[in-house]
Amino acid sequence: MRVKTIYNKLLKKHGPQKWWPLHKFPSTLQGEGAGVRWYDPYFEIALGAILTQNTAWKNVAKAIENLYNAKALTPARILKLPTRKLQSLIRPAGYFRQKTKKLRLFSKWLVDKFDGDITQLKRYTLQDTRYKLLAQWGIGPETADSIILYALNKPIFVIDEYTRRLCKKYGVVYNTYDEYQKFFESKLPRDTKLFQEFHALIVTDGKNNRTIEQ
């Protein structure tokens, strides 16, 4: 079966997935401290990609809500939080010490190199951006690709455990992340929206069928 056909079937079965962004862009930007930027939807997406590592999204959503209420959804605001405070805010997402370290290092990198503006990563080629992200501690292939696809809106196909299971179901098995990624990217048009929707659908479908497979 064609890969695109599988996509069409999943879309028909589950409908469009609404993943990111979580909060709406404009209204939230004028907080009380006029001129103080405390919310960045693109950074929020990247942050969510880190927090969701091996963690149910529902728990991540709580952590993000805590950060939102603390008006801490920019790299600079993350760095301003005392470590203990940051740990307590993201505790629901699990691995809270590890993830606190990841968020701090990632935020510091963005502030130091990109003036705290994650969208500046778009200046590089897709592969250069990927290498730069992978060089950051705590960011592996799936997280890097999620950031590129959902925060920077650039076409790269995200591979996760659900994707591998889906492949296996159709008799497609590889060893490495990059091999799976090449497979999908060679079978599909390089379309950001398609890649975003497909990955989300694979996750949703994978969750639903969890007990049936193996």
Added chain:
DNA sequence: TACCAGGTCCTCG
């Protein structure tokens, strides 16, 4: 009570 969730890093052979 176990096992799992939108992974990654570290260590050891």
Added chain:
DNA sequence: CGAGGACATGGT
């Protein structure tokens, strides 16, 4: 390289 363990909370 590749396997195995650590990291942590909340849901079923």
